[in-house]
Amino acid sequence: MSLPTQTREIVLASRPNGAPTPDNFRLVERDLPALQDGEILVRNTVMSVDPYMRGRMNDVKSYVPPFQIDQPLDGGAVGTVIASRAEGFAEGDSVLHGLGWRDVAVLPGARASKVDTADFSDSAYLGVLGMPGLTAYAGLMAAAEFKAGDAVFVSGAAGAVGSLVGQIARLSGASRVVGSAGSAEKVARLKDLGFDAAFNYRDGAVRDLLKQAAPEGIDVYFDNVGADHLEAAISSMKLDGRIAMCGAIAQYNATEPACAPRNLTLLIGKRITMRGFIVSKYNDLQQEFRQTVGPWLADGSITWDETVREGLDNAPQAFIDLLAGANTGKMIVRLD
Amino acid sequence: MSLPTQTREIVLASRPNGAPTPDNFRLVERDLPALQDGEILVRNTVMSVDPYMRGRMNDVKSYVPPFQIDQPLDGGAVGTVIASRAEGFAEGDSVLHGLGWRDVAVLPGARASKVDTADFSDSAYLGVLGMPGLTAYAGLMAAAEFKAGDAVFVSGAAGAVGSLVGQIARLSGASRVVGSAGSAEKVARLKDLGFDAAFNYRDGAVRDLLKQAAPEGIDVYFDNVGADHLEAAISSMKLDGRIAMCGAIAQYNATEPACAPRNLTLLIGKRITMRGFIVSKYNDLQQEFRQTVGPWLADGSITWDETVREGLDNAPQAFIDLLAGANTGKMIVRLD
Numbered sequence: 001m002s003l004p005t006q007t008r009e010i011v012l013a014s015r016p017n018g019a020p021t022p023d024n025f026r027l028v029e030r031d032l033p034a035l036q037d038g039e040i041l042v043r044n045t046v047m048s049v050d051p052y053m054r055g056r057m058n059d060v061k062s063y064v065p066p067f068q069i070d071q072p073l074d075g076g077a078v079g080t081v082i083a084s085r086a087e088g089f090a091e092g093d094s095v096l097h098g099l100g101w102r103d104v105a106v107l108p109g110a111r112a113s114k115v116d117t118a119d120f121s122d123s124a125y126l127g128v129l130g131m132p133g134l135t136a137y138a139g140l141m142a143a144a145e146f147k148a149g150d151a152v153f154v155s156g157a158a159g160a161v162g163s164l165v166g167q168i169a170r171l172s173g174a175s176r177v178v179g180s181a182g183s184a185e186k187v188a189r190l191k192d193l194g195f196d197a198a199f200n201y202r203d204g205a206v207r208d209l210l211k212q213a214a215p216e217g218i219d220v221y222f223d224n225v226g227a228d229h230l231e232a233a234i235s236s237m238k239l240d241g242r243i244a245m246c247g248a249i250a251q252y253n254a255t256e257p258a259c260a261p262r263n264l265t266l267l268i269g270k271r272i273t274m275r276g277f278i279v280s281k282y283n284d285l286q287q288e289f290r291q292t293v294g295p296w297l298a299d300g301s302i303t304w305d306e307t308v309r310e311g312l313d314n315a316p317q318a319f320i321d322l323l324a325g326a327n328t329g330k331m332i333v334r335l336d
Numbered sequence: 337m338s339l340p341t342q343t344r345e346i347v348l349a350s351r352p353n354g355a356p357t358p359d360n361f362r363l364v365e366r367d368l369p370a371l372q373d374g375e376i377l378v379r380n381t382v383m384s385v386d387p388y389m390r391g392r393m394n395d396v397k398s399y400v401p402p403f404q405i406d407q408p409l410d411g412g413a414v415g416t417v418i419a420s421r422a423e424g425f426a427e428g429d430s431v432l433h434g435l436g437w438r439d440v441a442v443l444p445g446a447r448a449s450k451v452d453t454a455d456f457s458d459s460a461y462l463g464v465l466g467m468p469g470l471t472a473y474a475g476l477m478a479a480a481e482f483k484a485g486d487a488v489f490v491s492g493a494a495g496a497v498g499s500l501v502g503q504i505a506r507l508s509g510a511s512r513v514v515g516s517a518g519s520a521e522k523v524a525r526l527k528d529l530g531f532d533a534a535f536n537y538r539d540g541a542v543r544d545l546l547k548q549a550a551p552e553g554i555d556v557y558f559d560n561v562g563a564d565h566l567e568a569a570i571s572s573m574k575l576d577g578r579i580a581m582c583g584a585i586a587q588y589n590a591t592e593p594a595c596a597p598r599n600l601t602l603l604i605g606k607r608i609t610m611r612g613f614i615v616s617k618y619n620d621l622q623q624e625f626r627q628t629v630g631p632w633l634a635d636g637s638i639t640w641d642e643t644v645r646e647g648l649d650n651a652p653q654a655f656i657d658l659l660a661g662a663n664t665g666k667m668i669v670r671l672d
Contacts, residue, residue: 269398
């Protein structure tokens with residue numbers, strides 16, 4: 001079978017103003033460069049859409065450089081090596097790499113890592129075994145300094161990161177695990193996953209819903225949402241509580257800067273530590289993460305959900321829907 | 337000379353709504369109880385007015401219980417023992433204790449600590465050697481995790497705590513020390529104290545003023561002010577920066593909850609840790625504080641200022657003026 005000489009890829013057609021729309025994206029075909037020494041040619045089987053990508057669509061300085069207009073988007077993907085001029089990679093290998101949003105990618109072998117798809121699906125490496133998994137583990141353990149006995153609240157709890165935070169906390173000795181999500185179905189799913197309490201944030205004021213779900217207060221808040229969720233968590237927080245700021249999906253599509261929690265000065269009297277983080281800060285916890293969480297995955301103690309869309313041309317809509325909360329668990333786009 | 341049987345004291349006449357006014361306070365005379373075993377009778381020579389007292393005038397649950405209507409206020413004071421039925425205390429001893437806002441106090445000896453007024457004035461124990469001193473030291477070292485080479489910004493820098501934070505940072509190897517204050521005179525004083533840069537926050541947008549004063553950004557922010565100061569500090573903060581939240585004097589007199597910094601989500605990408613604290617959390621650092629800072633006081637490396645008002649009847653106005661920023665250094669009311 002002859003090797004592909006072209007790829008289809010999604011480029012950023014224009015920067016979103018507020019929530020992204022389909023016309024911010026464009027599917028193009030592009031010639032692939034000839035394979036150089038040290039490079040591999042990969043046919044992607046799955047790609048990731050993640051909330052953090054929304055920030056990269058704005059033209060602002062941040063911890064990762066912004067996407068450029070008319071240039072392809074990128075992000076996590078798993079694929080099969082179809083040609084290799086890189087040592088250590090052979091045709092048929094499954095690899096995790098950073099050139100998603102396209103069918104076929106050419107990249108240095110040094111920027112790919114081989115993954116074993118015998119025990120876990122390719123998509124697991126974009127979720128529970130990948131960046132979202134480490135984000136959940138390191139955010140809870142390092143950023144929020146979790147300890148056994150803590151009462152934990154996580155927002156966006158039905159998402160890829162949040163659902164793991166809750167389960168890791170439960171398995172690590174949390175006294176209570178509370179999650180919030182955006183639908184009755186998601187709330188039901190959280191209870192299946194072993195959350196002690198869960199609520200639909202659309203059912204009322206988050207502050208009240210959280211007080212009902214955690215009447216004795218919380219020690220740890222893992223924030224994926226920001227805004228009124230953060231304010232509610234500060235209100236319910238006990239002395240010496242800790243907040244890991246992981247994301248602020250409520251604000252990603254905002255066109256005006258949000259008025260942040262109005263009760264922020266409570267951090268003083270309650271002696272609260274609030275720590276923002278991005279997962280790359282905790283790459284040194286990768287091994288500990290796999291050693292701790294791996295067995296829980298293998299024996300079924302941890303369950304993970306995926307919401308799967310099919311085809312590269314549906315990737316923009318998958319991303320748009322992710323930001324609107326359409327996913328339960330990891331949102332994946334399958335390309336094979 | 338016969339012992340006093342009465343004291344004059346300031347009671348809370350009514351709760352302030354916004355900025356306190358003189359009619360929120362009332363000077364009363366009250367009979368003193370007979371001295372019991374274990375107690376001492378103290379004639380106060382100096383008393384403290386501190387920003388945190390404003391919070392205690394509201395009827396809300398906080399880390400210290402609220403003051404009660406028609407009951408005396410309290411707070412730090414130094415006085416002379418004029419009668420003692422407590423072991424270890426003799427007539428003429430100088431003691432630090434918590435029953436300020438009155439001329440004469442009766443209290444258990446266990447609630448007083450003897451101080452040496454040979455080397456330092458009585459009022460030093462209410463400031464540089466007392467609660468504000470430990471607040472500055474522990475807030476900088478423990479809450480903000482200061483390390484040599486950090487660029488440090490402190491707001492309320494001409495105040496009792498802020499002026500010490502800046503000087504301790506400079507003496508501990510800060511790469512740059514920046515302070516903000518509310519008048520040109522205070523700014524000039526900060527430069528005398530060795531601040532590398534200082535600005536009057538009334539001269540423009542704090543965000544712009546801070547960027548001029550610290551063009552390469554800051555690693556540590558010691559917050560005494562809150563509001564736009566906190567937003568500016570987040571904006572100027574470098575990767576892995578740390579914020580110690582000590583006070584929020586800009587908001588103490590607010591009748592509406594403030595809209596907190598609109599850029600709070602920057603904590604994520606900048607991996608910022610923000611830690612609220614009250615000094616009692618760090619009582620275990622008392623000895624380290626005295627060992628570190630004591631020599632700097634003795635050899636003149638650290639300078640401290642006082643703003644002194646005379647007489648118990650002027651204490652309410654001293655407190656009102658403190659909240660309006662009338663003090664340079666520690667605001668003291670002298671009672672002798």
